[in-house]
Amino acid sequence: MAEEAKAKGNAAFSAGRFEEAAGFFSDAIDLSPTNHVLYSNRSAAYASLLRYSEALTDAQKTVDLKPDWSKGYSRLGAAHVGLGNLEDAIAAYKKGLEFDPNNEALKTGLLDAQSAARSRSGPASSPFGNIFQGPDVWAKLTADPTTRAYLQQPDFLRMLQDVQRNPNNINMYLMDQRMMQVLGVLLNIKARTGTGEEMEREVPMSEVVPPESKKRPEPEPVKEAEREPMEIPDEEKEMRQRKAEAQKEKEAGNAAYKKKEFETAIQHYSKAIELDDADISFLTNRAAVYMEMGKYEDCIKDCDKAVERGRELRSDFKMIARALTRKGTALAKLAKCSKDYEPAIEAFQKALTEHRNPETLKKLNDAEKAKKELEQQEYFDPKIADEEREKGNEMFKQQKYPEAVKHYTEALRRNPEDPKVYSNRAACYTKLGALPEGLKDAEKCIELDPTFSKGYTRKGAVQFFMKEYDKALETYQEGLKHDPNNQELLDGVRRCVEQINKANRGDISPEDLKERQAKGMQDPEIQNILSDPIMRQVLVDFQENPKSAQDHLKNPQVMHKIQKLVSAGIVQIK
Structure with a gap:
């Protein structure tokens, strides 16, 4: 599942859907929290979204998990650059090059960071570059309906990242109308959009024009000639x-x-x-x-x-x-x-x-299910299933129960409709103390062949070991309906009756009684009996009105429920 989420994240990242990619990588991390590659990938997604603080956290986690992996230091350096921590970025790139001296990404990152550091201390800088360094850049661009669309365009995101790394590079992109629109949004000035709409002017232009340009006198405005309505070209028509x-x-x-x-x-x-x-x-x-x-x-x-x-x-x-x-x-x-x-x-x-469309998700689930069913059909081979069952039987005789389970499991993959194999594997699970698994296999055996007596002996044995003597007794009795002379079933009935009678006589240790009672109280059937108002009155009559209690026992349903409570150790009759 983690690999599947990772693959989806990679696909979304490649398509420039960085927010979606980060979500998929987060899902993968939840499933595999020690996988350093997942943190590295999510760091890249966050960096592409300009969320450098989160990118830095993931990059640091990548390095912590895999200190000798060069790409982790590349992510760490990029996050530091985005945050303006150029000295830290240079240190990260250098550390990565210690592990991989020929890594081109680390070399390029180091040169860029060093160049940016020199530019920062140099005299020339763009008057607009610093506005891309604020913490609310992402929020402003996301809030504006026009610039929000630009953030889905990979080439524009690369522009933003370049300007954030080196503010002087803004001059390279001023011919791009998208960058001019972004400048207007970030500076909160009136900016005309392609549709003729205007942004509300919140900050005077004098506040954002470079100081040296304020000193120059404004040229006299040239009166523009009145324009004739533009005709639509024939091609456009x-x-x-x-x-x-x-x-x-x-x-x-x-x-x-x-x-x-x-x-x-x-x-x-x-x-x-x-x-x-x-x-x-x-x-x-x-x-x-x-x-x-x-x-x-x-x-x-x-x-x-x-x-x-x-x-x-x-x-x-x-x-x-x-x-x-x-x-x-x-x-x-x-x-x-x-x-x-x-x-x-x-x-x-x-x-x-x-x-993420529900209909598509359903089609995916249906296709995966159909593929699995066909795989099972293609894998079906009764002959190989019999061979694996015989191998399992041999391991069972040698008391190599885990090995026997493996062979029985392979036999069921080859032929999932063989009740004998479920019965045999149930016996293995019982020997291994895996009683819930043994019970499940025994029930599947009975489901496939209700007349197969071994299924009832396996199920009854598991229930007996779980000290559910009343349930085991019912299982053995059900089996005897199909095979009345089966000695294993008869012996099972005898053992259950002995244990139930011991409990009725009080011939049981306090620890065993408490264990039986605790297990009985977890049984939904016992809970329903105790919550029944009629049965609560019957139990009161047993204590306070013995004669009335005898009348209750004439009712078969009440008698059956009382017997259930007695078998569970909840009620003791002396």
Whole structure:
């Protein structure tokens, strides 16, 4: 399970979904808290989210768990750089190079940290660089609807990280409109967005302009000529028209799909794709039609195209997840053996890393279950099962009970419907003192063959050793219904009656009596009897009104419940 969560985290990280990746790595750490790689991976995810304090904590944990692992020091150095602790970063990179002198990542990190340290002490610095060092940078950018979207873009996150490491590098990115938008948000100044909306002006521009620029006189504003309304180019008009036509084709395809006119639906969706290849819903819809038609290979091809094109266009992750889910469904339909389910399971897992949809999760569980069932069928071999059972019997005779259990377990993997093997393994578990496991196997033996007397003798023996004499007696008596002359069952009944009679006579040590009573009080059936108002009155009558108590015993149901209480040691009749 930890490896599965780690794989999902790696996939999310590679796709630039760092928050999701950190969540998956946290799940993996909960399952495997001493795995240094998991802390290293989560440190990288936190650093990508600019959450350097958390990245530093995980990096330090990585180094503590694996002091000779060079990558841990690379994570440690990166976290220190993000926090502005350049001397600590330099020390971390140097320490890592002691273990791996040729590590390029450590060498590059060390050079960058040293360069940043020199720049910090040098005379030239960007007037805007320091605003990226504050603790509330992440909160501000997340709160703004425009810049929040930029944080999902890996190339932009790398820009931010570079500026945080070296503030002077801000000048390299000022031509990027996204960076200008971020500057406006961080400086709380009026900034015009691409939609013509304006941010509210909270801080005067004079407060953020570099001091040297304040001294320069502002140039006279040039009166701008009144502009004529811009005409829409013919190319853009054509593009808009094609998109509109594509949507009409999609709607026509949807209508045909609902009527189960699948060939017509395919034609409409194909036409929509020709008109506008920037909408992957046309591909996923056509894939759904191919699915209904049983053309699973064509469905898979369309899903792959949708995923590839969707990533190029940075489409909604839910759309990509839908395509992957549809692909997994088609692959599952094509599966003929257990191995065929592996690509389907992989597709569902990838879909869940994009969007955790309950329907996809159910399909994943169904595919995993089907794969397991097919594996069992493919593994089924009664001949090998008999051979393993005989090996188990030989080990049992030699009193090598753990080895016998291994052979019986392999026999059950080869043939899970053989009651004899469950009976034999139950006997092994009983010898080993693993009574709950023995009881479970004995019950499975009886379930598979209710007429097999060995199942009852195994179950009764386990219950007897657990000092549940009344239950053991019932088990032996049930077995005698199918095999009235079975000596083992008869002996079992005799032993149980002896123990119950000893308890009734009080011929039992106080310690054994307390143990029986404590075990009896945990029995749900005993609890129900004691909570029954009628039975509570019966017990009162036994103490205060013996004549009335005798009348109660004429009732078979009451008599049976009293016997249960006596067998459990709760009630003693003298």
